[in-house]
Amino acid sequence: MAVPAVSDVDHNPSLSDDRPLAIEIDGVGKVYQSSDGAVTALGSVNLDIRKGEFISLLGPSGCGKTTLLRIVAGLEEATTGHVHLHGRGLDGLGFVFQRDVLLNWLTIIDNVLLPIDFKNKKPKAYRDRARQLLATFGLEGFENKRPWELSGGMRQRAAICRALIDDPELLLMDEPFGALDALTRDELNVELQSLWQHSNKTALFVTHSISEAVFLSDRVVVVSDKPGRIVEVLDIDFARPRSLDIREEAVFGRYSRHLRGLLEQTDANHKG
């Protein structure tokens, strides 16, 4: 099947700029040993990400997106290749997991302060920042509630605040909005864009949603499965800040169709 081309789209010159590298992913492969043999989760992945870029990983379930994110975060070891983090390295990294992993026995603010605790820093000095972050994400007044008293969207917001508490340079997000309703997801996409844009962070974002990837990203990295590898890296050329209305534009439709074609091809190869 032919993948529709992205025609009439100029490549964004700012993407071939000379911003310093933030993340170098160099020949990263991963083989898991499971009860029924070895599973090659990632083939050999190469990707350079520049400081301040917003990159999305888009691909089918099981193609190795979480694995790649966990290797970048140092939570998993690569079988081959390596990842180089510039700047503050692992210390400058915030992670939002695929499922919000708030601790039910802690208040929301204490959940947000958890990374500070882990790093043996003094939580007291960060309490005001935690309050500010929670307010930015619409959670003012919920600081002393427990996670089970909040909706899924609110818990996911709290998880994002936790990833941001130590002002990371790199924000790694694994389908943070996957479980949310469409309107909440839209709203959080806009909030995330704004936060990212104003803080000059580098973001690596995993999603199943084509429109979310196009809306948020400077570049969308399409990953195929068995084993996971990069099929294409697509530059997304829309000015910032972007409003949700860009989704109605013809160019947005062309990007989306192109990405859908790539995903369908991946799926067809897999089945065929």
Ligand SMILES: Nc1ncnc2c1ncn2[C@@H]1O[C@H](COP(=O)(O)OP(=O)(O)OP(=O)(O)O)[C@@H](O)[C@H]1O
């Ligand atoms: N700890 C593990 N042990 C064995 N196999 C694993 C382990 N973690 C992941 N895998 C396998 O590696 C492959 C990639 O998994 P991964 O979770 O990275 O995919 P994913 O792209 O994040 O999927 P999803 O979109 O469903 O979250 C899958 O085939 C999975 O079964």
Ligand SMILES: [Mg+2]
């Ligand atoms: Mg995953």
